[in-house]
Amino acid sequence: xxxxxxxxxxxxxxARAAWRRLVDGEAWRNAGKAEFKFAQxxxxxxxGDNPLRWVVGGLALLMVPLCIGVLFQPMRPQNPVTxxxxxxxxxxxxxxxxxxLTLKNxxxxxxVVFVAVxxxxxxxxxxAQDGPSRITGTIYLGMLAMLTAFxxxxxxxxxxxxxxxxxxxxxxxxxMVVNGYALxxxxxxxxxxxxxxxxxxxxxxxxxxxxxxGIGEAASERNHDALTGLYSxxxxxxxxxxxxxxxGRGIAVVGLLxxxxxxxxxxxxxxxxxxQYLAETAQALRGGVRExxxxxxxxxxxLIVAIRDLRADVDAVIDDLRALVTxxxxxxxxxxxxxxxxxxxxxxxxxxxxxxxxxxxxxYEAKADRSLRIVIREVVAAPSPVPxxxxxxxxxxx
Numbered sequence: 001x002x003x004x005x006x007x008x009x010x011x012x013x014x015a016r017a018a019w020r021r022l023v024d025g026e027a028w029r030n031a032g033k034a035e036f037k038f039a040q041x042x043x044x045x046x047x048g049d050n051p052l053r054w055v056v057g058g059l060a061l062l063m064v065p066l067c068i069g070v071l072f073q074p075m076r077p078q079n080p081v082t083x084x085x086x087x088x089x090x091x092x093x094x095x096x097x098x099x100x101l102t103l104k105n106x107x108x109x110x111x112v113v114f115v116a117v118x119x120x121x122x123x124x125x126x127x128a129q130d131g132p133s134r135i136t137g138t139i140y141l142g143m144l145a146m147l148t149a150f151x152x153x154x155x156x157x158x159x160x161x162x163x164x165x166x167x168x169x170x171x172x173x174x175x176m177v178v179n180g181y182a183l184x185x186x187x188x189x190x191x192x193x194x195x196x197x198x199x200x201x202x203x204x205x206x207x208x209x210x211x212x213x214g215i216g217e218a219a220s221e222r223n224h225d226a227l228t229g230l231y232s233x234x235x236x237x238x239x240x241x242x243x244x245x246x247x248g249r250g251i252a253v254v255g256l257l258x259x260x261x262x263x264x265x266x267x268x269x270x271x272x273x274x275x276q277y278l279a280e281t282a283q284a285l286r287g288g289v290r291e292x293x294x295x296x297x298x299x300x301x302x303l304i305v306a307i308r309d310l311r312a313d314v315d316a317v318i319d320d321l322r323a324l325v326t327x328x329x330x331x332x333x334x335x336x337x338x339x340x341x342x343x344x345x346x347x348x349x350x351x352x353x354x355x356x357x358x359x360x361x362x363x364y365e366a367k368a369d370r371s372l373r374i375v376i377r378e379v380v381a382a383p384s385p386v387p388x389x390x391x392x393x394x395x396x397x398x
Contacts, residue, residue: 028155035153036108038212041242053101056111056151059143060097060118064090066140067125075133082128089125092117111151115160118144123167131179134171135189138197141167145201149208157205164197227275228282231295236303239293243307244347252347253317254355255304256363257285257325259337260370262300284334289320300337303356307347314343318376325373338366344379354379 021027043052067090070076077083096117103110119141126137141164148157172190175181223235231239259281266274278300285294285302292306306317324335340363342355362375 031155032108032112032152035212036111036151039151040106052106053103056114056147057097057101059147060093060100063093063140067093070129070133075129075131077128078130086125086128089121089128092121108152112156115144115148115152119160119163123170126167126171127174132175132181132186132189134175135168135186135193138164138167138171138193142196142200145197146204149201149205154205154209157201161198161201168193168197225296228279228296230282230302231293233295233297236293236295236305240305243293249346250307250309251311251314252344252355253306253308253314253341254344254359255321255339255341256359257302257304257335257337257339258363258367259300261336281335284324288324288334289317292317322374338363339374340364340366341374341376342379343376351379
């Protein structure tokens with residue numbers, strides 16, 4: 001008999017696991033991709049690109065007035081050369097901030113460039129100052145650390161924190177050599193700098209990682225139907241927003257599928273068999289039509305949404321759906337049900353509501369005449385009101 005007891009967690013096992021993650025080359029090549037996508041899409045589907053652009057760009061622009069203030073305090077750059085270096089480094093914050101604001105759809109690579117350039121500008125600007133202000137200036141690296149933790153994950157945060165430690169060492173050594181300070185004289189400046197630039201970001205990153213995983217798992221459970229694995233109503237709303245955010249407008253195919261005789265099947269074979277029937281239907285939908293959003297609305301009713309650029313691709317989606325509910329050469333149907341389809345030239349909130357209403361009407365036409373199996377309607381310009389029994393359907397974004 002196999003011993004199924006878990007091995008105890010020891011410091012050596014944790015160390016080996018951490019080392020494997022640290023030397024994982026593939027993970028380092030993709031560092032920050034998943035984390036940036038998670039953050040960007042989560043922000044974009046609710047507020048568009050603007051919140052991410054303005055917050056990150058504003059962080060860089062905020063450094064400009066802070067740097068101007070440095071010019072009026074005693075430990076400002078003490079000679080023309082360091083003054084020019086400081087002004088150029090400060091200008092770098094302005095340039096990188098304006099550059100970020102011009103990006104319509106920032107990528108992970110852009111975020112990495114932003115953090116790297118901002119890090120270098122901060123370090124150069126700190127070295128150009130005088131006395132302990134070199135050390136206190138590095139505290140602003142802590143802001144970039146928080147941004148890195150949220151947008152890019154722990155691997156790139158580790159790189160940033162190592163750069164921060166190297167920066168603290170560099171400015172401390174410069175201050176000791178140029179200004180004659182002893183190391184312990186600088187303790188009151190070094191302690192908060194190390195805490196804010198290294199210790200605090202590491203603690204925050206732990207919380208962010210657990211939070212990101214917890215939110216991802218909770219969102220997945222909430223957004224998917226447990227029985228079929230398809231989207232739930234709420235999940236379809238989020239998925240639609242995400243797809244439309246990525247690709248913009250297109251021609252939309254909205255289909256409503258209702259199974260034939262499902263209640264009788266349940267009564268005859270039991271609920272477990274009925275659940276299996278629903279799961280098999282979901283699998284047929286996933287395999288029958290590519291690149292669609294499929295949701296179970298409840299009971300034996302399913303919603304299919306596909307967005308295509310060309311009318312020929314729309315016709316291909318309709319043909320695939322028709323093949324699922326019409327008899328094949330053997331006389332059998334992949335899915336025993338009827339489908340109502342609506343085709344819309346757009347998919348904002350009103351257009352989606354109109355498409356659902358039209359698909360619903362088409363579905364009942366198909367069910368009324370079993371010889372049809374599938375009925376297709378074009379969405380008219382003036383949207384029809386959503387039937388009361390459809391009020392709970394998710395709305396697509398504006």
